[in-house]
Amino acid sequence: MSFITGRKFINQEALPHMWCQGCGNGTVLSALARTFEQLKYTNEDTVVVTGIGCWGKADDYLTTNALHVTHGRALPFATGIKAAKPELHVVALMGDGDGTTIGGNHFIHSARRNIDITAIIVNNLNYGMTGGQFSATTPHDAITATTAFGNPERPFDVCALAEAAGANYVARTTIYNGRLLRSSIKDALTKKGFSLVEVISPCPTQFGRRNKINPAVEMLRSLRDKAVTKDVFDKLSAEEKDNHILIGSLVNKDAADFNTRYEEIRSKALQK
Ligand SMILES: Cc1ncc(C[n+]2csc(CCOP(=O)(O)OP(=O)(O)O)c2C)c(N)n1
Numbered sequence: 001m002s003f004i005t006g007r008k009f010i011n012q013e014a015l016p017h018m019w020c021q022g023c024g025n026g027t028v029l030s031a032l033a034r035t036f037e038q039l040k041y042t043n044e045d046t047v048v049v050t051g052i053g054c055w056g057k058a059d060d061y062l063t064t065n066a067l068h069v070t071h072g073r074a075l076p077f078a079t080g081i082k083a084a085k086p087e088l089h090v091v092a093l094m095g096d097g098d099g100t101t102i103g104g105n106h107f108i109h110s111a112r113r114n115i116d117i118t119a120i121i122v123n124n125l126n127y128g129m130t131g132g133q134f135s136a137t138t139p140h141d142a143i144t145a146t147t148a149f150g151n152p153e154r155p156f157d158v159c160a161l162a163e164a165a166g167a168n169y170v171a172r173t174t175i176y177n178g179r180l181l182r183s184s185i186k187d188a189l190t191k192k193g194f195s196l197v198e199v200i201s202p203c204p205t206q207f208g209r210r211n212k213i214n215p216a217v218e219m220l221r222s223l224r225d226k227a228v229t230k231d232v233f234d235k236l237s238a239e240e241k242d243n244h245i246l247i248g249s250l251v252n253k254d255a256a257d258f259n260t261r262y263e264e265i266r267s268k269a270l271q272k
C-alpha cells in the first residue's frame, strides 16, 4: 500500500524550516505538497510564486519551479507566467499582508480577470515576519504592534472580495480543518479560472501573544470553536457572526477564464 506523503515536493535539504512553533504555515505547506502528489503534478509542470513574508518563504521548502518576488506582487508575476505558458499549473502563495494589503489591488484585478491561477492566502491576521503590524484583515479592536490599544479599522472579508470581483472558485478553511484544507486546495487547483483558498492560521508569536490567545494550542482551540459551515453560520445573529469563521466552498462556477477569452479575441483578430 502506498500513502500520499507529498515528500517528493518537499526540499529535504532546506529543512528544518524557519517557522515558529505553533505557526500554521507548515500545515498548509504539507497539504499543498500532498495535493500536488495526489493530482500527479510534476516539479516541471508546476510553478509556485511567492511574495515576501513568513508564508512567502514557502517556496524555499518546495521542489517545484518557483519565483520569489517582491512584497505584494506574487499575482502579477503569476499572471505573466500563466498568460505566456497556459499549460503550467500556477499557484500564488501569499500572506494577508502580501495578498490583500500591499497587494490588494492585484488581488481584485486577478479575480476580475479570472485568470487560471490558484491563490492560497494564509491569513494570520497580521504582518508576521516584520513584527506583527496590523494588516487589512486584522479584526476590529485587535492589538498589534501598530494598534497597541485596538484596531480602529474593519477587516476585509477576503472571500467576499474575491467573489465580488469575479473569481470562479472561493473557499475558506482553517488549519484546524485539515480535511477541508486538502479538499479546498484540490478543488481550487483543478478549477479553471481564478481560485482562492483563504486559510485562517495562527501566528502565536505575534498575534496570539498580543491578544492573549496563547499558548499556540489555544489558537487551535479557538479556530476549532469559531469555524462553522454555512448552515450554522446563517442562523447566527450579526453579532455572533463577527465572532465566527464561515468555512467551506463559497463560490464554484465556470465563467470563461482569461486565456480562453484571450484566444477567442486573438483568433477573431487573425481572421481580419
Ligand atoms: C515593498 C515592501 N514593503 C514592505 C516590506 C517589508 N515586509 C516584509 S514581509 C512584510 C509583512 C508580511 O506579512 P504577510 O504578508 O501577512 O505575511 P506573514 O509574514 O504574516 O506570513 C513586510 C511589511 C517589503 N519587503 N517590501
Ligand code: SF4
Pocket: 018, 019, 020, 022, 023, 024, 025, 054, 055, 124, 128, 129, 202, 203, 204, 205, 206
Ligand atoms: S512570526 Fe508568526 S507567521 Fe511568522 S513564523 Fe512565527 S508564528 Fe508563523
